[in-house]
Amino acid sequence: MEQEITQESAAACADAQPVDGANLQPSEETAAQSPAESKKKRAGEFFKNYFTATRIAYIAIFTAISYAIGLLDFSLLPASPVSFLKLDFSNVFVLVGGFALGPTAGVIIAVLKELLHALTVGHTAFVGELANILMVLPYVLIPSLVYMRRKGIKNVLWSVALGCVGQCIISMPVNYFLTFPAFFKAFGGSWTAGQELFVDVWYWALLFNFIKVLCVSAVVIALYKPLSKLIKITGEKFAKLKKKS
Helix, strand or coil, rough: CHHHHHHHHHHHHHHHHHHHHHHHHHHHHHHHHHHHHHHHHHHHHHHHHHHHHHHHHHHHHHHHHHHHHHCCCEECCCCCCCCCECCCCCHHHHHHHHHHHHHHHHHEEEEEHHHHHHHCCCCCCCCCCHHHHHHHHHHHHHHHHHHHCCCCHHHHHCCCHHHHHHHHHHHHHHHHHHHHHHHHHHHHCCCCHHHHHHHHHHHHHHHHHHHHHHHHHHHHHHHHHHHHHHHHHHHHHHHHHHHCC
């Protein structure tokens, strides 16, 4: 009797071996997929923690203010060959948003503001808006990245000055390869002719961008003191949320 039970147990174990072997393969596949799944999970957690309802609301407010101010644009050098380049103060609140919410949010505000402008009152087929986004990147990123680590008006002053230099530098290739050729082609010229025009009047374009960033920066610095308490409270709030997550 005992011998029969032993034989039955051995047979059961023998029958079970292929099943265990079959179960090993999915486990190995799961282990192989785990790094990718882990990255996906971390990315999902980052977006979930970063794009909170509060942060989205702040981004929306700064975007709306920037868009509204951007509608009040005007020609800065009307009697010059670059009279079609216009000045507005929308980047004031793009940079303030970067100070308050961080560089990523600052870039998002700049992009959303330009998209709204292109979809509502834009007449350059997204070319002017794309050029504005490319040129504003160093102006927003440099000061807001510095401000994340070093607060205070002194750091704001030199980082904004560095951002001004960055925008003026990047404006040269953007105007040569994008803005001038696109505008020239829109008025019946050729892409090459637009680039040749920029070569002839590049100093006017540089002067325009220099005056523009100086005007915008002057307003940012004038508003920094009144808004510094709001910026500080907002920054501390999101720092606490980050620690909790």
